[in-house]
Amino acid sequence: MTDKPMNTINTKVCPVCGSSELIPFLSCEDFLTTKEVFNICKCKSCNFALTQDFPAEDEIGPYYDAPAYISHSDSHKGIINSLYHLARKIALRSKSKIVTCHASKKTGMLLDIGSGTGYFLNKMKSKKWIVTGIEKSDAARKYAKQKFGMDCQNSEYLYDIPAKTKDIVTMWHVLEHLEHLNKVMEHLHTILKDDGVAIIALPNKDSFDAGYYKEYWAAYDVPRHLWHFSPADFKYLADRHHFELQEIRPMNFDSFYISLLSEQNKGTFMASLVGLVKGGIFFLRSLANKKRCSSLIYILKKK
Numbered sequence: 001m002t003d004k005p006m007n008t009i010n011t012k013v014c015p016v017c018g019s020s021e022l023i024p025f026l027s028c029e030d031f032l033t034t035k036e037v038f039n040i041c042k043c044k045s046c047n048f049a050l051t052q053d054f055p056a057e058d059e060i061g062p063y064y065d066a067p068a069y070i071s072h073s074d075s076h077k078g079i080i081n082s083l084y085h086l087a088r089k090i091a092l093r094s095k096s097k098i099v100t101c102h103a104s105k106k107t108g109m110l111l112d113i114g115s116g117t118g119y120f121l122n123k124m125k126s127k128k129w130i131v132t133g134i135e136k137s138d139a140a141r142k143y144a145k146q147k148f149g150m151d152c153q154n155s156e157y158l159y160d161i162p163a164k165t166k167d168i169v170t171m172w173h174v175l176e177h178l179e180h181l182n183k184v185m186e187h188l189h190t191i192l193k194d195d196g197v198a199i200i201a202l203p204n205k206d207s208f209d210a211g212y213y214k215e216y217w218a219a220y221d222v223p224r225h226l227w228h229f230s231p232a233d234f235k236y237l238a239d240r241h242h243f244e245l246q247e248i249r250p251m252n253f254d255s256f257y258i259s260l261l262s263e264q265n266k267g268t269f270m271a272s273l274v275g276l277v278k279g280g281i282f283f284l285r286s287l288a289n290k291k292r293c294s295s296l297i298y299i300l301k302k303k
């Protein structure tokens with residue numbers, strides 16, 4: 001792809017706090033597909049960051065067309081891939097535990113927004129949850145159907161869900177991709193039951209690795225990641241949408257994975273090895289300060 005998108009979204013007002021003082025923060029390359037440069041702005045008032053002039057929903061499709069983005073392959077070739085599959089297995093178990101630990105009941109109605117190829121839904125189905133998935137990629141929905149017999153819905157379905165019908169809504173690294181941030185947060189509140197729980201995983205721009213890698217930090221992932229959160233500004237957003245932040249949990253594997261990709265972005269010799277070692281250091285440092293971990297899981301309850 002060589003042409004810049006025609007239809008881009010220029011944000012003039014901070015979607016978190018409403019301030020119009022957005023100042024330049026970083027210029028990042030789209031390392032994954034186009035090598036185009038996108039600017040990230042920071043809100044002077046609340047410190048939230050956002051990708052400026054990102055392609056609108058109808059034009060962003062090609063930016064996802066990269067082999068590396070298909071993290072769903074079942075190939076076990078190569079050590080990185082094997083590690084990835086092991087990590088996925090452990091991560092699935094950990095996600096399932098988080099649901100069990102925070103849900104107000106043993107089973108119920110669970111919605112996973114951005115359900116991808118359906119591994120998490122399948123895991124929760126095996127734990128007797130009644131699961132629904134929303135996934136915008138046709139290929140991923142097809143995979144979920146073939147592999148698990150799972151019928152996932154497309155994006156529009158979110159707004160057809162009746163109010164107060166979900167016990168758990170999960171978004172694993174999804175919210176940062178969604179153009180209509182406030183609309184989604186508002187709707188999340190609507191569809192959750194009064195004792196429902198939202199579980200939202202996001203990259204952490206206040207992490208040790210983000211501070212170290214700066215414009216090479218793989219979790220800026222422009223222009224696919226539109227919003228760049230820290231614990232403070234996500235708490236602010238949640239609060240505005242009448243959610244109480246119950247707990248923050250670190251996603252430890254991301255320290256390794258994101259460092260590895262960031263070293264690749266920098267073009268480092270033996271990037272995988274260097275990334276894993278540095279990721280290990282960031283992981284160890286974040287043990288003492290979990291709010292500086294590469295990715296965080298936010299547990300929200302309705303106020």
Ligand SMILES: [Zn+2]
Pocket residue numbers: 014015016017018019043044045046047048
């Ligand atoms: Zn702001």
